[in-house]
Amino acid sequence: MGKQKSRLRAAAQRAAREQAAQRPYYAEAPTVDEIATILIKAANDLETNSGAAKQCADELTSESFPSSFGDVELGAQKAVKHLLDRAIKGGWLAEDIYQATRRQLDEFALAYVVDQLAAYIEPYPPATVHPTWREQLGQLDATVWWSSDEPHLGQFAAKHILIPVEVLTSVVEVLDLLTTLHPLDLIVPLPGTVENQKITGKHGVNEKMLSRVRALLAKAESSAFPEEAEALSGKAQELMTRYALDRVLVEADAAMVNTVSAHRLWLDTPYLDAKSLLVDVVATANRCRAIFHASWGFVSVLGDDSDLDAVDLLTTSLLLQATRAMIAAGHDAGKLSEARTRAFRQSFLVAYATRIGERLEQASATTIAAAEDSARLLPVLASRRQKVDEQFEIRYPKAVGKRVPVRNAAGWGAGKEAADRAHLEARRSVGS
Numbered sequence: 001m002g003k004q005k006s007r008l009r010a011a012a013q014r015a016a017r018e019q020a021a022q023r024p025y026y027a028e029a030p031t032v033d034e035i036a037t038i039l040i041k042a043a044n045d046l047e048t049n050s051g052a053a054k055q056c057a058d059e060l061t062s063e064s065f066p067s068s069f070g071d072v073e074l075g076a077q078k079a080v081k082h083l084l085d086r087a088i089k090g091g092w093l094a095e096d097i098y099q100a101t102r103r104q105l106d107e108f109a110l111a112y113v114v115d116q117l118a119a120y121i122e123p124y125p126p127a128t129v130h131p132t133w134r135e136q137l138g139q140l141d142a143t144v145w146w147s148s149d150e151p152h153l154g155q156f157a158a159k160h161i162l163i164p165v166e167v168l169t170s171v172v173e174v175l176d177l178l179t180t181l182h183p184l185d186l187i188v189p190l191p192g193t194v195e196n197q198k199i200t201g202k203h204g205v206n207e208k209m210l211s212r213v214r215a216l217l218a219k220a221e222s223s224a225f226p227e228e229a230e231a232l233s234g235k236a237q238e239l240m241t242r243y244a245l246d247r248v249l250v251e252a253d254a255a256m257v258n259t260v261s262a263h264r265l266w267l268d269t270p271y272l273d274a275k276s277l278l279v280d281v282v283a284t285a286n287r288c289r290a291i292f293h294a295s296w297g298f299v300s301v302l303g304d305d306s307d308l309d310a311v312d313l314l315t316t317s318l319l320l321q322a323t324r325a326m327i328a329a330g331h332d333a334g335k336l337s338e339a340r341t342r343a344f345r346q347s348f349l350v351a352y353a354t355r356i357g358e359r360l361e362q363a364s365a366t367t368i369a370a371a372e373d374s375a376r377l378l379p380v381l382a383s384r385r386q387k388v389d390e391q392f393e394i395r396y397p398k399a400v401g402k403r404v405p406v407r408n409a410a411g412w413g414a415g416k417e418a419a420d421r422a423h424l425e426a427r428r429s430v431g432s
Helices: 002-022 032-045 052-061 069-089 094-104 107-121 131-139 152-159 164-179 207-222 226-253 272-285 305-333 342-370 374-395 409-421
Strands: 261-266 289-293 298-303 400-403 427-431
Touching: 032 052, 032 069, 032 164, 052 069, 052 164, 069 094, 069 107, 069 152, 069 164, 094 107, 094 131, 094 164, 094 261, 107 131, 107 152, 107 164, 152 164, 207 226, 207 305, 226 305, 226 342, 261 305, 272 289, 272 298, 272 305, 272 342, 289 374, 298 305, 298 374, 305 342, 305 409, 342 374, 342 409
Parallel strands: 289 427
Antiparallel strands: 261 298, 289 298, 400 427
């Protein structure tokens, strides 16, 4: 009897969905505001009706639709701006929105989102926009290329050779994505709210030093000799640690207030758990704390600005070196080898991260011990670490540790050897 009721209930729900799919999204000539509402409703319907975007686009672009396509364009712009504004005020940066879109939608939706980010930031004077926002938009090449005399949507469709129903379908899919961007930590001031700040670079971080580090890591990444890559990467870590220590003492002497900042590092599939572990060990070695947001695939890192830059640079380089070493292990072993299995590769990366963490910690400790003012450094570093820990607990009170499984002994051994050849605890914090 219970199974029969379940079947009847499922049939009723299916019939309701089919009926909703046949119901038009409008009853009479809608205004621009009402068109925006229609588009957002279609986006919400995608959860239960996978054809909702196409259905809505068909209706709003049909010859029988009582409003002009110009009104549809304006309604789309209004809907996207509303949800984009909500996401940005909820802590999402340009890079975050770009990465979320890249992982879930196609190239046209991605290009549309980049344009919308450019349109969102255009009204704000550059001096009122935080450098992080300006840098990220620059990296995305987000510029207002279209004419302000006409709505963006039609010009976008022409540029990408899309017909109206196609471009409007992409808009609904973008709206659907934007509704899923739940609030994050606000890690930099919102666009338009930076006042009386003349910020050059990243809060005083030495760009000359960063350039030297990038050059060392680039050589390490391109080197065909493991020993050379190890020496170059180790030199980069030593240089960053020495710079960080010098800055700590200068700021301590000047009685400057130490603030805890945050970065987000987005990771590419597969093996996200193992890659997030690598971020965590690099963060720990550089006096930072990290938490993995598994649902989206990014890691939040808290620490001093110069330490965060070190984490960004080292993580990017080490992920590249680790992936290259992992693929090489499979190639050298042959097509039928277990070195090409998922279990081997996951274990390889976990071992690589664990061993890298040990070596980075050792390199950092050695540099600190060799510093001329090591006795004065230790309490200052301890104070900074305490502030990072306190901020971490405030932001992520429900964070828990999670072990990354290792299911292949050969992969573990190969990963450890690769880390010993290449360069620098198998626990990390996990968020929602």
